Amino acid sequence: MxxxxxxxxxxxxxxxxxxxxxxxxxxxxxxxxxxxxxxxxxxxxxxxxxxxxxxxxxxxxxxxxxxxxxxxxxxxxxxxxxxxxxxxxxxxxxxxxxxxxxxxxxxxxxxxxxxxxxxxxxxxxxxxxxxxxxxxxxxxxxRKHVAECAARLTPRERQVMKLVTDGLMNKQVAFELGISEIMVKLHRGSAMRKMQARSLADLVKKSDLLQ
CATH class of the missing domain: 3.40.50.2300 (Response regulator)
Structure with missing residues (x-):
């Protein structure tokens, strides 16, 4: 939804x-x-x-x-x-x-x-x-709905979402955060679900609403 x-x-x-x-x-x-x-x-x-x-x-x-x-x-x-x-x-x-x-x-x-x-x-x-x-x-x-969704994110999920929506690829996010690419994918998927984002483009739009 x-x-x-x-x-x-x-x-x-x-x-x-x-x-x-x-x-x-x-x-x-x-x-x-x-x-x-x-x-x-x-x-x-x-x-x-x-x-x-x-x-x-x-x-x-x-x-x-x-x-x-x-x-x-x-x-x-x-x-x-x-x-x-x-x-x-x-x-x-x-x-x-x-x-x-x-x-x-x-x-x-x-x-x-x-x-x-x-x-x-x-x-x-x-x-x-x-x-x-x-x-x-x-x-x-x-904006209120997006903020409520974002409030459920963990600190790491917020970091991953920020970097992903800034345009970084998974392996670049992994390098930036010092974690494995598998963990990036897990955090990214969790952030997508919590933000109720249907696609990366949708996640970017919702991230923009938080600014």
Missing amino acids: SEFQTIDVRDPSDELVHIIDDDEQLRAALVDFFETVGINSDAFKDTADFNQRADANRTGCLLLDVRLPGLSGIEFQRKLCAAGSDVPIVFMTGHGDVSTSVSAMKGGAVDFLLKPFRMDDLLVAVQTAIDKGRMQRELASR
Whole structure:
């Protein structure tokens, strides 16, 4: 069984677009729009409101205004990054400038929309962000599974796996570690089983996920 069979893919119904904007009419309009296209959403007047009420387990992406009461959108993005959050963000603003948009994109934003924006452009940006979040969660799940498998390896099996996935042949690994080639084959086979690797190429991919 490979790690791809153990991924806990979130049901799309659990994904929410969290809208953070201080314009009440716009928040309502966006919630209505997302409902018409079959996307779940929730709206918040500022980042404090989001922190108090948002369900973090259902975050598909953030649709975040740049200018907000209290913490600005850009400041909130930096705070999330500092906390280790990789939730995808689509920024929107009626007061865009080059430096702000560059800062947002360098911070990992998916898109930066100027108000008034076309709903088609908004939909593309949000769907891209949701898809990005989905891929991030799947990758995190794969890494977790691989780490759990790697935790079962003995120190010697780790050494052998490292050298094998670095491209060394069995006899080269044996020379490097000062053991027989037969022992290298035994440790390699054991590492393959514990890592649930179907081939050397699969083992290399899983080893890369541990980096």
